[in-house]
Amino acid sequence: MPAGTEYEVVVGMEVHAELATRSKVFCSCPVSFGAPPNTQTCPVCLGMPGALPMLNRRAVEFTIRAALALNCQITPFSKFFRKNYFYPDLAKGFQITQFDAPIGHDGWLDVEVDGEVKRIRIRRVHLEEETAKLTHAGDDIITAGNSLLDFNRSGIGLIEIVTEPDIRSAEEARAYLKKLRATLVAVGVSDCKLEEGSMRCEANISVRPKGSDKYGNLVELKNIASFRAVYRAIQYEAARQSQVLESGGVVRRETRHWDDAKGETAFMRSKEQAAEYCYFPEPDLMPLEISEEWVEEIRRGMPELPDARAARYMRDYGLNKEDAQQIAESKELWWFFEQTAAKADGPEVAKWLVGEISAAANASGVELSQSRLRPEHIAELISMMESGKISGKIAKSVFEDVWATGKAPADIVRERGLSQISDEGELRAIVRRVIEANPGPVQDFGAGKERAISFLVGQVMKESRGRANPQETNRILREELARAME
Amino acid sequence: MGYTVDDAKLLADRAKLRFSREQLEKATQELNDMIRYVDQLAHVDTEGVPPMSHPHSFANVWRDDEPKEGLSAEDALANAPDRHGQFFRVPRIIAGEEEG
Numbered sequence: 001m002p003a004g005t006e007y008e009v010v011v012g013m014e015v016h017a018e019l020a021t022r023s024k025v026f027c028s029c030p031v032s033f034g035a036p037p038n039t040q041t042c043p044v045c046l047g048m049p050g051a052l053p054m055l056n057r058r059a060v061e062f063t064i065r066a067a068l069a070l071n072c073q074i075t076p077f078s079k080f081f082r083k084n085y086f087y088p089d090l091a092k093g094f095q096i097t098q099f100d101a102p103i104g105h106d107g108w109l110d111v112e113v114d115g116e117v118k119r120i121r122i123r124r125v126h127l128e129e130e131t132a133k134l135t136h137a138g139d140d141i142i143t144a145g146n147s148l149l150d151f152n153r154s155g156i157g158l159i160e161i162v163t164e165p166d167i168r169s170a171e172e173a174r175a176y177l178k179k180l181r182a183t184l185v186a187v188g189v190s191d192c193k194l195e196e197g198s199m200r201c202e203a204n205i206s207v208r209p210k211g212s213d214k215y216g217n218l219v220e221l222k223n224i225a226s227f228r229a230v231y232r233a234i235q236y237e238a239a240r241q242s243q244v245l246e247s248g249g250v251v252r253r254e255t256r257h258w259d260d261a262k263g264e265t266a267f268m269r270s271k272e273q274a275a276e277y278c279y280f281p282e283p284d285l286m287p288l289e290i291s292e293e294w295v296e297e298i299r300r301g302m303p304e305l306p307d308a309r310a311a312r313y314m315r316d317y318g319l320n321k322e323d324a325q326q327i328a329e330s331k332e333l334w335w336f337f338e339q340t341a342a343k344a345d346g347p348e349v350a351k352w353l354v355g356e357i358s359a360a361a362n363a364s365g366v367e368l369s370q371s372r373l374r375p376e377h378i379a380e381l382i383s384m385m386e387s388g389k390i391s392g393k394i395a396k397s398v399f400e401d402v403w404a405t406g407k408a409p410a411d412i413v414r415e416r417g418l419s420q421i422s423d424e425g426e427l428r429a430i431v432r433r434v435i436e437a438n439p440g441p442v443q444d445f446g447a448g449k450e451r452a453i454s455f456l457v458g459q460v461m462k463e464s465r466g467r468a469n470p471q472e473t474n475r476i477l478r479e480e481l482a483r484a485m486e
Numbered sequence: 487m488g489y490t491v492d493d494a495k496l497l498a499d500r501a502k503l504r505f506s507r508e509q510l511e512k513a514t515q516e517l518n519d520m521i522r523y524v525d526q527l528a529h530v531d532t533e534g535v536p537p538m539s540h541p542h543s544f545a546n547v548w549r550d551d552e553p554k555e556g557l558s559a560e561d562a563l564a565n566a567p568d569r570h571g572q573f574f575r576v577p578r579i580i581a582g583e584e585e586g
Contacts, residue, residue, distance in 0.1 A: 023553040030553035037572040038563060042556030058551035079539055086502055088576045136578060148573035151562065276500065281539035289545040 006210040007245065009238035011167035011203050015180060017190040018130060018198040019062045019157035025129050026053030026096060026155055026285075033196055037150040045155030047091025052284050059127060059157035060103070060288060062189040064298050066159050067104025067125040069187045069305060070180075074295050075101050080127075080282040085275075088149060089131040097128035097160075099279045103290070109183065110307070111175040112325075120176050121164040130156040133197075159189070165204070165215065170234035174227050177201060182306045182329035194226055201225075203234060206251070207241040216241070217251040221265060223258045233258040237265050309334060317346030326354050332368040333358070339375035344382040352378050356396060360403045372406025380409045389413070390420050394466055422469040424476070427460075430468065431480050434459045446485050453477065488518040 024031060027044035043051035064074055081099035104125035110117050132154040136147050161180065167173050181192040181199060192199040201224045206216035221237060224230045236258075241251045253272055256265040304312075310328035313319045319327070327333040333353055340349045357378070361368050381399060384390045390398065390413060401412045413419050421427055434456055435442055444452040453474075460473050494514040498505050505513060556562075559572045568575040 021551050023551050027556070028549070028552060028554035029556045036559065038559045038574070039572070040556060041562045046557075046562060055548040056551050057548040060548070077545075135573075145578050146568075146570070146575050147578050148570055148575055150573060278500070283540065286540060286542065286547040287545045 005246070007207045007238070007242040008168060008210045009170075009234065009241075010165050010206050010208060010215060011173050011234060012165040013161075013163045013167065013173060013176060014202045014204070015161045015177070016200045017066075017159050017161070017184055017192055019059055019159060020188065020190050021056055021058050021062060021157050023056055024155040025056050025059040025127065025157035028054075029155065031156050032152075033198070035152050037148075038152065040152040041154070046151055047093075047154075053096060053282075055285060056157065060290075061298060062157070063103045063125060063127040063159050064290065064295060065187050065302065066161070066184055066189045067107065068295070068299055068302060069183050070104065070107040070109055070122045070125060070161065072104030072107030072122060072125055074290055075103055075105060076290055076292075077101065077287060078103050078290060079287040080285045081279045082282050083277045083279055085277055087131075088147060089134045089154075091132065091151070091154065095129060095131065096282050096285070098126035102126035103288070109176065109179055111172060111179045113169070113171045113175050118166075118172060118175075120166045120172070123162045123164050125159055125161050128158050128160060130154060130158045165206075170231045170238070173203060173234050174231045177227060177230055178329065179306070185331050186306055186309070187303055197225075201230060203230065203237075205234060205237045205241070207238055207245065216245075217253050218271075219251065219253070219265075220255045220271065221258055222255060222268065223260075225260065229258060229260050232260075232263060233265065236263065240265065313337070313346070313350075317341055317350075319347055319350050323347070323350040323354050332361075336368055336375055336378075340378045343376070343379035345386075348382050349378060352382070352399075356399050357403075360400070364403075371403065373403055374406075377402045377409055384409060384413065388420060388422055388469055390418060391466065391468075391470060394418050394420065397466075418465075418467060420469050421464055421467045422472055424472070427464075427468060427472055427476050428480065430460055430463050431473065431476050434463060434477075435480055435484055442481065442484060445481055453481070456481075488521060489514055493517075 018031075019025070021031060023029060024045055027042050029040045029042050029045055032040065044053055067074060078098065078101045080096050082094040083097045083099075084094040086093060102124040105123065107122035107125070108119050109122060110119050112118070130153050133150045133152070134147050135150070163176070167176060181194075184190045184192050184199075190198060194200075203221045203224060204218050205221055206218050208214060208216045219237060219241065221233055224233050237256070244251050252270065254270050255268045257268045258265050306325075306328045310321070310324040313324040313328060314321060327337050327350060336357075337346075337349060337353055340353075357368065357373065360373075361371065364371075381390075381395050381402070385392060385395050394413075395409075398409050398412050398416075398418065401407065401416075402409055405412075421430075438456060438459060441452040441455050445456070456477055457470070457473055460468050460477065461470075491510050491514050494510050494517060495505075497517075498510070498513075563569050563572065563574065566574050
C-alpha cells in the first residue's frame with residue numbers, strides 16, 4: 001500500500017447468549033448457574049450413545065422472540081443440523097445447531113454513537129446447544145497437563161446472533177454489544193451476563209484502504225469478555241492489521257486470542273484451510289413449522305424494547321435523552337426507576353440512579369436488585385430534600401449510610417442529628433458567631449470582595465456540621481453583614 | 487476420477503483415524519466403489535423435488551419447558567476413564583485444535 005493510505009476497520013460480530021429457559025434445549029435437565037460440577041446432567045447432554053434429544057418448545061419461542069426484537073424475518077420451515085467437530089467439550093462429537101434455515105434472518109439493530117444513529121444489519125439468529133465447560137488446569141500439580149469438564153452447561157439452549165460486516169469502529173462494536181444485551185434482557189430470553197459467560201462475543205475483523213469496496217482478509221477474534229475488552233481488542237487489532245499492510249505485508253487469515261491483561265491479541269490457529277464441519281440434517285429431531293399465528297402471538301406478547309422505553313420516559317417523566325437511554329437499557333435501573341418515580345419527581349430520581357446509585361453499585365460490585373437500597377429510600381431522600389429538611393450534600397452522606405445499612409433515610413437523619421437548620425433564630429445565632437470570629441473576611445466583604453461571603457457561608461456550614469439551610473444562611477448572612485457594616 | 491488417496495487421508499484425519507499407506511489405498515478403492523454405487527441416484531431426474539431431510543412427515547415434536555432431575559454426579563461419572571473430584575478429566579487439548 002502507498003504510504004499515507006488511510007485505513008478503515010470492518011467488523012462483523014457473532015454473539016452467543018444462553019437462553020433463560022428452566023430446562024435445557026434437548027433434554028429436561030435443569031438450567032442453573034453455579035451448581036456443583038456434573039450434577040445437572042442426563043444421558044442426552046452427556047452424549048451417551050443412543051440417547052435421543054427432545055426439543056424444548058420454549059427455547060424455540062425464545063429464539064423467535066429474540067429474532068423479532070432484532071427486527072428479523074421468521075423462517076416458516078426450519079430444521080436442525082449436526083455440526084461435526086472434535087473437541088472434549090462436545091461429548092457427542094457434533095453440536096446440534098442450525099444451518100441453512102435459521103429461525104430468524106435479515107434483521108437489524110440501531111445503535112447510537114456520538115449522537116448518530118447507525119443501523120447494524122443482523123444476518124441470522126439461530127438456536128443451538130451449549131457445550132460443556134472446559135477448564136484448563138495448568139498450575140496445579142495434581143491436574144497439570146489435563147483439562148476438567150463440567151457438563152452442567154452442556155445442552156443449555158444457546159442463540160447465535162450474527163451481524164453483517166456493518167461495524168466500522170471499536171465504538172460501534174461496543175455500542176452494538178450494549179444495545180444487543182439490553183434488547184435480549186428486555187425481552188427476557190437471556191440474562192446476558194458477560195462475566196458469567198452467559199453472553200459471549202467473537203469479532204471478525206479486517207481492514208481496508210478507506211473508500212475501497214473490497215474486504216480485507218478476516219481475522220477472527222476470541223475471548224472478548226467485557227464491553228471494555230471488545231473496544232480495546234478491536235482498537236488493537238485494527239492498528240495491528242493496518243501496520244502489517246502499511247509495511248507491505250499481508251494479513252493472514254487466522255484466529256487470534258484477546259489477552260486482556262496484556263492488552264494484545266495473540267495467534268491461535270490458521271484459517272487458511274476452511275473448516276469442514278460436514279453439516280448434515282439432524283435425523284433425531286423433526287423439522288419446525290413456525291406458523292404465522294404463533295409468530296403473531298409472540299409478537300403481541302413482546303415486552304417493551306429499550307428504545308420505546310427511553311422514548312416513554314422522556315415523554316411521560318420528562319427525562320433527558322441520556323438519562324432515559326441509560327436507564328431504559330438496564331433492567332436493574334428501569335425497574336428501580338419506575339418504582340421510585342411513582343412516588344417522587346422523575347428527573348430527580350433519574351439523577352440519583354445514573355449518579356450516586358450507579359456509582360455505589362459499581363464500587364461495591366453489588367447489583368442494585370441485590371442491594372439493601374429500596375425505591376422508598378430514594379423517594380424519601382428526595383422528599384426530605386424538597387421540603388428543606390436536609391441539604392443535597394447531607395442527602396449524599398445519608399445515601400451512603402442507606403446503601404451500607406439498608407436503614408430508612410429518616411431514621412439515619414434522626415440518629416445522626418442531620419436535619420437541616422432552617423429555624424431563623426438558630427441560624428442567626430450561628431451567623432453572628434461566625435461574623436464575630438472572622439473579622440478579616442468580614443472586612444474584605446465590606447471592601448467589596450463579594451467572594452468573601454462564600455468563605456463565611458462555609459464557616460456557617462462547618463459550625464452547623466453541614467446542616468444549615470444554604471438559602472436561609474445566605475440571606476441571614478447578608479442581613480447580618482449589612483448590619484455589621486453600619 | 488473419484489476419490490484420491492489424498493482425499494481418503496483427509497477424511498481419515500477428520501475422523502481421527504490412522505491408516506498405513508496400503509490401508510489408505512484399499513480404503514480409497516472401496517470408497518470409490520461405494521460412491522459409484524450411490525452415484526446412480528445422480529442419473530434420476532429430481533427436477534422440482536425438494537430435498538428430504540427426514541423419512542417422516544411430522545414436524546414440531548417437542549416438550550414443555552419442565553425441568554426434571556437427571557443423573558447424580560456419581561452416576562454421571564461412573565464410566566469416566568479419569569476424574570478429578572466431581573469433574574471429568576481429559577488429556578489437555580492444545581489451543582490450536584480448539585473449536586466451538
